[in-house]
Amino acid sequence: xxxxxxxxxxxxxxxxxxxxxxxxxxxxxxxxxxxxxxxxxxxxxxxxxxxxxxxxxxxxxxxxxxxxxxxxxxxxxxxxxxxxxxxxxxxxxxxxxxxxxxxxxxxxxxxxxxxxxxxxxxxxxxxxxxxxxxxxxxxxxxxxxxxxxxxxxxxxxxxxxxxxxxxxxxxxxxxxxxxxxxxxxxxxxxxxxxxxxxxxxxxxxxxxxxxxxxxxxxxxxxxxxxxxxxxxxxxxxxxxxxxxxxxxxxxxxxxxxxxxxxxxxxxxxxxxxxxxxxxxxxxxxxxxxxxxxxxxxxxxxxxxxxxxxxxxxxxxxxxxxxxxxxxxxxxxxxxxxxx
Amino acid sequence: xxxxxxxxxxxxxxxxxxxxxxxxxxxxxxxxxxxxxxxxxxxxxxxxxxxxxxxxxxxxxxxxxxxxxxxxxxxxxxxxxxxxxxxxxxxxxxxxxxxxxxxxxxxxxxxxxxxxxxxxxxxxxxxxxxxxxxxxxxxxxxxxxxxxxxxxxxxxxxxxxxxxxxxxxxxxxxxxxxxxxxxxxxxxxxxxxxxxxxxxxxxxxxxxxxxxxxxxxxxxxxxxxxxxxxxxxxxxxxxxxxxxxxxxxxxxxxxxxxxxxxxxxxxxxxxxxxxxxxxxxxxxxxxxxx
Amino acid sequence: xxxxxxxxxxxxxxxxxxxxxxxxxxxxxxxxxxxxxxxxxxxxxxxxxxxxxxxxxxxxxxxxxxxxxxxxxxxxxxxxxxxxxxxxxxxxxxxxxxxxxxxxxxxxxxxxxxxxxxxxxxxxxxxxxxxxxxxxxxxxxxxxxxxxxxxxxxxxxxxxxxxxxxxxxxxxxxxxxxxxxxxxxxxxxxxxxxxxxxxxxxxxxxxxxxxxxxxxxxxxxxxxxxxxxxxxxxxxxxxxxxxxxxx
Numbered sequence: 001x002x003x004x005x006x007x008x009x010x011x012x013x014x015x016x017x018x019x020x021x022x023x024x025x026x027x028x029x030x031x032x033x034x035x036x037x038x039x040x041x042x043x044x045x046x047x048x049x050x051x052x053x054x055x056x057x058x059x060x061x062x063x064x065x066x067x068x069x070x071x072x073x074x075x076x077x078x079x080x081x082x083x084x085x086x087x088x089x090x091x092x093x094x095x096x097x098x099x100x101x102x103x104x105x106x107x108x109x110x111x112x113x114x115x116x117x118x119x120x121x122x123x124x125x126x127x128x129x130x131x132x133x134x135x136x137x138x139x140x141x142x143x144x145x146x147x148x149x150x151x152x153x154x155x156x157x158x159x160x161x162x163x164x165x166x167x168x169x170x171x172x173x174x175x176x177x178x179x180x181x182x183x184x185x186x187x188x189x190x191x192x193x194x195x196x197x198x199x200x201x202x203x204x205x206x207x208x209x210x211x212x213x214x215x216x217x218x219x220x221x222x223x224x225x226x227x228x229x230x231x232x233x234x235x236x237x238x239x240x241x242x243x244x245x246x247x248x249x250x251x252x253x254x255x256x257x258x259x260x261x262x263x264x265x266x267x268x269x270x271x272x273x274x275x276x277x278x279x280x281x282x283x284x285x286x287x288x289x290x291x292x293x294x295x296x297x298x299x300x301x302x303x304x305x306x307x308x309x310x311x312x313x314x315x316x317x318x319x320x321x322x323x324x325x326x327x328x329x330x331x332x333x334x335x336x337x338x339x
Numbered sequence: 340x341x342x343x344x345x346x347x348x349x350x351x352x353x354x355x356x357x358x359x360x361x362x363x364x365x366x367x368x369x370x371x372x373x374x375x376x377x378x379x380x381x382x383x384x385x386x387x388x389x390x391x392x393x394x395x396x397x398x399x400x401x402x403x404x405x406x407x408x409x410x411x412x413x414x415x416x417x418x419x420x421x422x423x424x425x426x427x428x429x430x431x432x433x434x435x436x437x438x439x440x441x442x443x444x445x446x447x448x449x450x451x452x453x454x455x456x457x458x459x460x461x462x463x464x465x466x467x468x469x470x471x472x473x474x475x476x477x478x479x480x481x482x483x484x485x486x487x488x489x490x491x492x493x494x495x496x497x498x499x500x501x502x503x504x505x506x507x508x509x510x511x512x513x514x515x516x517x518x519x520x521x522x523x524x525x526x527x528x529x530x531x532x533x534x535x536x537x538x539x540x541x542x543x544x545x546x547x548x549x550x551x552x553x554x555x556x557x558x559x560x561x562x563x564x565x566x567x568x569x570x571x572x573x574x575x576x577x578x579x580x581x582x583x584x585x586x587x588x589x590x591x592x593x594x595x596x597x598x599x600x601x602x603x604x605x606x607x608x609x610x611x612x613x614x615x616x617x618x619x620x621x622x623x624x625x626x627x628x629x
Numbered sequence: 630x631x632x633x634x635x636x637x638x639x640x641x642x643x644x645x646x647x648x649x650x651x652x653x654x655x656x657x658x659x660x661x662x663x664x665x666x667x668x669x670x671x672x673x674x675x676x677x678x679x680x681x682x683x684x685x686x687x688x689x690x691x692x693x694x695x696x697x698x699x700x701x702x703x704x705x706x707x708x709x710x711x712x713x714x715x716x717x718x719x720x721x722x723x724x725x726x727x728x729x730x731x732x733x734x735x736x737x738x739x740x741x742x743x744x745x746x747x748x749x750x751x752x753x754x755x756x757x758x759x760x761x762x763x764x765x766x767x768x769x770x771x772x773x774x775x776x777x778x779x780x781x782x783x784x785x786x787x788x789x790x791x792x793x794x795x796x797x798x799x800x801x802x803x804x805x806x807x808x809x810x811x812x813x814x815x816x817x818x819x820x821x822x823x824x825x826x827x828x829x830x831x832x833x834x835x836x837x838x839x840x841x842x843x844x845x846x847x848x849x850x851x852x853x854x855x856x857x858x859x860x861x862x863x864x865x866x867x868x869x870x871x872x873x874x875x876x
């Protein structure tokens with residue numbers, strides 16, 4: 001996949017560029033952030049780095065859901081299928097003696113492979129029926145996994161291979177693993193959307209019929225996105241399995257994951273890279289603040305998501321961008337008229 | 340004889356699935372919208388029947404006489420406001436909004452009524468059953484629910500084919516613009532379709548509470564079954580939904596016969612097999628297919 | 630009661646950024662047949678759909694019986710007496726012939742056209758009223774579409790591309806009904822790609838070219854050169870730079 005480069009600028013002609021601000025600032029800022037977040041377990045208290053870890057897992061999931069819904073127009077409420085399968089693939093490989101951290105790429109790949117045949121079933125339906133069918137798939141995966149005694153059946157099983165490490169080591173390593181997966185997922189999504197595939201997705205989003213008649217293979221573009229999103233959620237499931245060493249089918253296949261990724265992407269802003277990250281920050285602030293009041297944070301967040309979908313469909317980041325024309329991670333182009 | 344019992348129990352529960360699903364099917368046919376909160380509405384109706392109607396000194400058995408019309412009204416209002424607003428944006432938004440509502444409703448019920456199971460009190464009727472042969476028990480409640488389901492589907496079919504409003508609903512489902520050009524206010528028709536969907540699913544919710552226990556999370560599970568019944572039977576066909584519900588119920592009973600853990604799995608497998616080899620369903624038209 | 634039934638004043642209609650109808654004005658008198666002619670993409674159908682309420686003009690006004698109907702939905706306009714027979718017929722495909730007419734009659738105004746009257750107008754219909762509409766031929770479907778619009782008892786009937794995809798003999802038979810409809814006091818606005826057909830039946834002709842009025846007048850006052858010129862535009866006309874015909 002080649003990166004599309006802006007056309008050569010001619011004097012006096014309109015020029016096309018990615019961003020209104022210099023990419024240097026963004027790059028330097030990103031570099032500082034990456035260094036700080038990499039060192040976090042040594043700087044901040046253990047409690048904070050564990051919260052950060054959960055935050056990263058949510059960012060991974062929301063970024064993948066945003067790729068599915070915001071860029072490829074597929075509303076899935078069954079992405080927890082791949083979270084669960086990723087977690088259980090990690091458990092399986094670890095039970096077979098593979099180092100848990102090494103299993104992360106293996107589990108990611110496993111989910112991608114499983115997703116391919118699944119698309120052939122799901123893509124027979126569209127819209128709302130597609131959405132519920134994804135849920136059936138996740139429910140089926142849950143029931144099958146729950147019936148396998150080797151993986152602990154319905155009660156779950158402890159993740160092996162972590163006991164040789166001290167608790168502090170486990171915490172540090174799993175933090176780093178989660179952080180790296182999040183970094184790879186977000187950067188990968190960013191590069192993906194700047195590639196030819198990103199252009200293809202934009203053309204489908206703007207006008208599917210026109211895209212088809214211009215020779216875009218809509219179905220295979222969607223299939224590829226679905227598989228990528230499954231892999232990403234699988235990776236999230238794998239790091240989730242390592243971070244909370246007891247794995248239970250009902251918790252890793254919980255539909256609440258789908259609810260969280262959906263709300264976070266919507267509130268932050270569908271169809272932007274920054275949206276899911278901003279949504280995740282807001283979600284964690286709310287969750288930490290309202291922790292002692294049970295499920296109220298979810299009720300508030302869900303209601304907020306409904307309000308946003310109806311009255312501010314571009315989300316918080318979309319609203320911000322409309323006002324200030326600023327972008328941190330630009331994937332599109334701006335046309336500038338010569339002065 | 341064992342297998343006969345499996346089939347009988349499957350048919351009994353299949354009627355309930357069809358009752359639960361007919362509103363989902365109608366709303367999709369007319370509005371082209373899937374209400375992902377459909378199941379949660381049924382659960383809310385169950386809670387209203389158990390906790391609120393006793394205040395009106397109405398026995399829980401008869402609560403549906405009050406609850407069903409109220410939910411019809413609520414359906415009309417919700418459609419004309421929230422759902423219509425999201426339809427005006429795009430079909431995509433309706434999924435986000437109804438899923439958001441589903442999660443909010445479920446968690447609100449959890450906060451208010453806790454995760455404990457509830458059931459609609461119907462006295463000693465719950466234990467009574469018809470016992471025609473040695474191992475075959477036909478519970479009166481399940482039989483009653485099946486009869487109600489068939490009656491509701493039949494009335495709905497009559498309404499859609501014989502009345503002016505029913506024909507307008509079908510006209511809007513066929514071609515919304517042409518229906519407008521024939522004088523139909525499609526928003527009002529949408530409201531009526533939603534009212535029917537809310538009313539029938541409220542009835543299904545109360546019926547569920549009579550047959551077994553429900554909890555805040557019951558809505559999602561039943562939405563899945565209803566959806567499977569619709570797809571198996573064929574999208575857009577009311578009687579197909581009944582056959583689909585029965586097929587699903589029988590498949591689940593077969594699964595449960597081997598191992599109770601396989602009950603739901605067997606239904607899901609039947610759904611996936613139908614999707615793979617006959618995606619338009621047993622009686623469906625190819626409308627919801629990609 | 631003024632003589633003018635429908636008065637279109639300088640309306641422009643956009644599809645996204647494309648201007649489909651650009652500042653078009655005309656009026657339709659009671660009992661009159663006006664033919665709107667023009668090539669594909671000239672904006673005729675958009676104009677008709679705008680009058681029926683399916684599109685909204687970005688500027689200008691549509692007056693019906695002297696009343697501005699800009700804010701009314703299509704179904705309200707049906708109640709006022711505007712019925713459109715849409716392009717492609719658009720019958721309700723899951724229904725029978727009779728049910729299609731019943732839907733049209735459900736919110737009907739009082740007037741001469743009942744389902745019974747339609748059955749008299751098209752004598753083949755009663756025998757086939759229980760058939761599904763997809764079993765009918767194109768011409769028969771077109772007849773049902775006209776019947777469905779007529780049972781609402783409109784004051785003005787908008788006919789969009791009646792002849793599309795039909796055999797000449799069938800088109801002739803359908804156009805033969807137009808005088809009968811007008812005799813019941815209905816005004817007709819026809820959109821037609823088939824110029825000869827439009828000119829033959831109409832009291833007045835209005836020609837659109839790329840969204841603008843290019844010619845208007847009674848068929849007897851217009852030469853075929855003028856019509857060709859207005860239909861195809863100046864660049865393909867053989868008539869030379871005769872701009873006097875265009876407005």
